Amino acid sequence: MSTVTRSTRASRIAMIGGGLLLLVLAAAPYWAGRADMRLMSEIYLYLSLATLWNLMAGYAGLVSVGQQAYVGFGGYMLFALTIFGGVHPVVAVLLGGVLAALLSIPIATLAFRLKGAYFAIGTWVIAEVFRLSFAQIQALGGGSGSSLPVAIVKEIGAKKAVREANSYWLALGAAVIIIAAVYAFLRSRRGLALTAIRDSETAASGLGIDIWRTKLEVYVVTSAFTAIIGGLIFLQKLRISPDAAFSVNDWTAFVIFIVVIGGIGTLEGPIIGTLLFFLLREVLADFGTTYLLVLGFVAIVVMLKAPKGVWGLIRERYDLELFPLSYRVRTKD
Amino acid sequence: MSDPMLTLTALDAHYGDFQALYGLDLSIAAGEVVAIIGANGAGKTTLMRSISGLLSNRPDAISYQGQDIGALRADQVAKLGIALVPEGRQLFPSLSVEENLMIGGKVGRPGPWSLRKVYDLFPILEERKAQASTSLSGGQQQMVAIGRALMANPELILFDEISLGLAPVIIRQIYDALPGIVSDGMTAMIVEQDITKALSVSSRVFCLMEGRIALQGRTEDVTHAQITAAYFGVDA
Amino acid sequence: MDWINALVQGMLLGGLYALFAAGLSLIFGVMRLVNIAHGDLIILAAYLGLSTTVLLGLHPFLALLIVMPLMAGIGYVLQRGILNQTLGPDILPPLLVTFGLSVIIQNALLETYTADPRKLPGGVIETASVDVGGITMGVLPLLTFAIAIAVIAGLQFIFYRTSLGRGFRAVSDNQDIAQLMGLNKAHVFGVAMALALAVVAVAGILLGMRTSFDPAIGGGRLIFGFEAVIIGGLGNLWGTLAGGIILGVAQTLGAKIDPGFQLLAGHIAFLVVLAVRPNGLFPRVEH
Ligand SMILES: Nc1ncnc2c1ncn2[C@@H]1O[C@H](COP(=O)(O)OP(=O)(O)O)[C@@H](O)[C@H]1O
Ligand SMILES: [Mg+2]
Numbered sequence: 001m002s003t004v005t006r007s008t009r010a011s012r013i014a015m016i017g018g019g020l021l022l023l024v025l026a027a028a029p030y031w032a033g034r035a036d037m038r039l040m041s042e043i044y045l046y047l048s049l050a051t052l053w054n055l056m057a058g059y060a061g062l063v064s065v066g067q068q069a070y071v072g073f074g075g076y077m078l079f080a081l082t083i084f085g086g087v088h089p090v091v092a093v094l095l096g097g098v099l100a101a102l103l104s105i106p107i108a109t110l111a112f113r114l115k116g117a118y119f120a121i122g123t124w125v126i127a128e129v130f131r132l133s134f135a136q137i138q139a140l141g142g143g144s145g146s147s148l149p150v151a152i153v154k155e156i157g158a159k160k161a162v163r164e165a166n167s168y169w170l171a172l173g174a175a176v177i178i179i180a181a182v183y184a185f186l187r188s189r190r191g192l193a194l195t196a197i198r199d200s201e202t203a204a205s206g207l208g209i210d211i212w213r214t215k216l217e218v219y220v221v222t223s224a225f226t227a228i229i230g231g232l233i234f235l236q237k238l239r240i241s242p243d244a245a246f247s248v249n250d251w252t253a254f255v256i257f258i259v260v261i262g263g264i265g266t267l268e269g270p271i272i273g274t275l276l277f278f279l280l281r282e283v284l285a286d287f288g289t290t291y292l293l294v295l296g297f298v299a300i301v302v303m304l305k306a307p308k309g310v311w312g313l314i315r316e317r318y319d320l321e322l323f324p325l326s327y328r329v330r331t332k333d
Numbered sequence: 334m335s336d337p338m339l340t341l342t343a344l345d346a347h348y349g350d351f352q353a354l355y356g357l358d359l360s361i362a363a364g365e366v367v368a369i370i371g372a373n374g375a376g377k378t379t380l381m382r383s384i385s386g387l388l389s390n391r392p393d394a395i396s397y398q399g400q401d402i403g404a405l406r407a408d409q410v411a412k413l414g415i416a417l418v419p420e421g422r423q424l425f426p427s428l429s430v431e432e433n434l435m436i437g438g439k440v441g442r443p444g445p446w447s448l449r450k451v452y453d454l455f456p457i458l459e460e461r462k463a464q465a466s467t468s469l470s471g472g473q474q475q476m477v478a479i480g481r482a483l484m485a486n487p488e489l490i491l492f493d494e495i496s497l498g499l500a501p502v503i504i505r506q507i508y509d510a511l512p513g514i515v516s517d518g519m520t521a522m523i524v525e526q527d528i529t530k531a532l533s534v535s536s537r538v539f540c541l542m543e544g545r546i547a548l549q550g551r552t553e554d555v556t557h558a559q560i561t562a563a564y565f566g567v568d569a
Numbered sequence: 570m571d572w573i574n575a576l577v578q579g580m581l582l583g584g585l586y587a588l589f590a591a592g593l594s595l596i597f598g599v600m601r602l603v604n605i606a607h608g609d610l611i612i613l614a615a616y617l618g619l620s621t622t623v624l625l626g627l628h629p630f631l632a633l634l635i636v637m638p639l640m641a642g643i644g645y646v647l648q649r650g651i652l653n654q655t656l657g658p659d660i661l662p663p664l665l666v667t668f669g670l671s672v673i674i675q676n677a678l679l680e681t682y683t684a685d686p687r688k689l690p691g692g693v694i695e696t697a698s699v700d701v702g703g704i705t706m707g708v709l710p711l712l713t714f715a716i717a718i719a720v721i722a723g724l725q726f727i728f729y730r731t732s733l734g735r736g737f738r739a740v741s742d743n744q745d746i747a748q749l750m751g752l753n754k755a756h757v758f759g760v761a762m763a764l765a766l767a768v769v770a771v772a773g774i775l776l777g778m779r780t781s782f783d784p785a786i787g788g789g790r791l792i793f794g795f796e797a798v799i800i801g802g803l804g805n806l807w808g809t810l811a812g813g814i815i816l817g818v819a820q821t822l823g824a825k826i827d828p829g830f831q832l833l834a835g836h837i838a839f840l841v842v843l844a845v846r847p848n849g850l851f852p853r854v855e856h
Contacts, residue, residue: 117603407748440751
């Protein structure tokens with residue numbers, strides 16, 4: 001007898017292990033130091049950015065190098081909506097996501113006119129427009145930026161420890177929600193359609209899938225979530241400036257390297273890539289820019305020698321799938 | 334038979350997981366003209382692409398003038414004197430007619446063929462030399478494709494579907510030109526759908542079926558019934 | 570008069586942008602490669618020019634005699650050693666590898682030359698100017714513009730009138746069939762990249778004489794070059810010059826309104842062209 005299933009033994013173990021790990025991580029404010037919590041928050045936020053970029057580039061084929069537009073936009077919306085709108089910071093972060101979604105629609109209709117690598121640079125131009133435009137807004141500090149007023153910071157938590165725990169939980173929660181949402185999406189009909197598009201556009205259009213619309217949906221949703229993460233990033237930093245908010249290196253180059261090194265087009269890849277990225281960063285922290293040189297080399301070598309990334313290597317060797325997307329036929333005797 | 338010019342030994346070809354040729358063995362002598370026939374999808378084009386180096390192989394699967402060329406790149410094979418007139422012409426759309434011919438000469442082999450000689454063979458091309466290659470009729474494009482291959486001064490020339498899709502007058506013109514081309518001691522392999530035409534110009538014939546040689550023999554020895562059987566895979 | 574002056578200065582600036590764009594356009598035309606590190610290579614050329622002028626005491630223009638072949642050599646080796654392996658139907662590998670290259674070049678320059686802004690000493694030519702009908706034009710911008718025209722005419726000549734150019738076009742049309750003509754595409758691509766980086770060398774030296782530069786500004790130059798290519802129309806070298814001019818004019822007119830608008834105006838011009846004429850103003854006509 002044989003059954004068709006998506007879950008594997010490894011995926012069930014991963015599920016249980018992941019659940020336990022999540023509990024431990026959620027309890028971090030009770031066992032971890034402040035520096036560790038900051039580092040872990042940063043890891044969660046990068047993991048979220050990487051998962052989102054991977055959905056867009058690895059599944060929808062939209063290789064953008066301009067997602068810093070939405071990171072910065074989300075950050076600036078946090079500042080603008082709290083300072084001028086009197087909104088609670090968490091609400092401001094979510095509203096930033098909604099506004100980013102609205103904004104991303106006209107942007108997509110423009111950027112989608114460019115194909116392939118030209119799309120990539122086109123999105124970068126758009127991010128530059130964002131950076132230069134926000135630098136013009138004097139109320140938000142113009143080119144030099146501004147800090148989040150203390151009164152608003154206190155809305156996250158009156159005491160420092162509470163505040164830090166809250167923003168830690170926000171970052172962790174965001175990462176969990178994003179990974180779960182992307183996973184659920186990829187298992188849905190539309191998600192499978194997306195994979196079909198990636199594997200063959202002609203085949204997909206033959207199946208009656210509206211490629212343009214599906215790509216647009218992915219772009220809009222990804223951009224909205226990216227803006228939310230941007231809001232959380234600057235909620236941690238408490239200071240914003242155009243150069244920091246719209247940095248191509250910080251919010252795109254690193255994210256791309258994470259995804260490529262981990263394994264593009266898989267859900268596991270960004271997780272492994274994020275861990276490796278931070279490991280590399282902590283180990284090489286004392287060498288300044290050397291760490292970026294090493295990162296660039298590693299990314300190139302991985303792309304040339306192991307285009308499926310570290311996770312691809314692991315999967316080839318052990319036939320593992322922690323987030324099963326493909327159906328498998330299992331034979332029982 | 335004199336020293337073989339080209340020898341295939343257990344030649345396989347794959348497209349990903351799909352195997353298109355299965356252990357072909359075949360040998361051609363210098364100066365010979367052989368016909369390759371077979372139904373659509375039999376593997377004729379794959380054979381041509383393998384010999385010209387567009388599909389890579391074991392080094393010893395293809396031996397040419399005593400040298401193992403199976404693993405060479407197409408440009409290296411071309412320099413050794415093998416030219417292909419590809420299926421569907423495949424002219425360079427960005428190049429004019431004359432430029433298409435000139436780039437054939439880029440291989441840089443000495444020999445009798447020159448722009449002048451190609452224009453003598455196909456005078457219409459001289460009239461059209463400055464035009465875009467895409468503006469020509471199918472037959473004229475085939476003339477350019479043949480001229481382009483000749484410009485390389487090859488010793489072995491491969492014609493893939495030499496007359497497919499051309500008007501009868503043009504086909505006659507091209508077949509009329511063939512003896513002039515191969516009389517210079519050139520060896521030729523001709524893939525042709527029109528079996529009668531194929532047999533009329535060749536001394537030996539190979540019939541491919543599903544990636545294997547189903548029939549081979551001297552042109553005068555093979556019967557129509559044998560060919561039909563080999564072509565369609567029914568027992569004669 | 571002020572506005573006409575801005576217009577003229579913008580056109581001259583466009584010459585520099587056309588030089589940024591020409592190499593990008595050439596590479597895309599031959600092998601469909603979009604090189605994210607293009608801007609960083611321009612800055613690398615400027616720094617190589619700096620080292621040459623400092624070490625040998627040469628004028629930056631003479632330094633070109635060393636920097637051009639050097640950049641061409643780097644281009645050939647880069648293409649054959651790394652970039653050729655990334656070419657194929659998938660656009661991700663070339664994009665990511667050149668992105669990695671961009672980060673490497675930036676940080677290698679940072680380690681070697683620090684983040685301090687530098688400038689190439691052009692001497693009297695930097696300040697010399699001519700007066701035409703009440704408009705003052707710098708000799709250096711004028712020269713840059715003339716060089717841009719000469720470079721594009723040269724590339725055009727190579728592309729359409731030489732055996733090398735035929736090879737470029739043939740490989741661009743159909744790589745397999747071009748190989749049958751005895752063209753080794755790996756080598757042809759190497760030569761194309763060498764040529765593109767020779768142009769990059771010229772662009773880098775002229776940039777370095779005109780303004781100060783630091784390791785971080787490569788990305789911006791890539792974007793200017795890219796905008797000029799798209800505005801002018803893909804695969805059209807003269808269109809690239811027109812694209813550069815439009816971009817330059819948009820920037821100087823923007824700066825005239827408010828210095829903060831300079832770059833923004835250029836980007837907006839690009840986005841408007843993209844919205845109205847997605848194939849650029851002068852798309853390539855197949856002949
Ligand atoms: N690029 C390719 N990818 C996959 N299969 C191919 C490719 N080219 C040819 N084939 C397959 O190989 C077989 C032989 O094809 P081909 O050599 O073109 O046959 P012929 O020229 O005799 O018509 C056919 O089954 C064809 O479908
Ligand atoms: Mg065929």
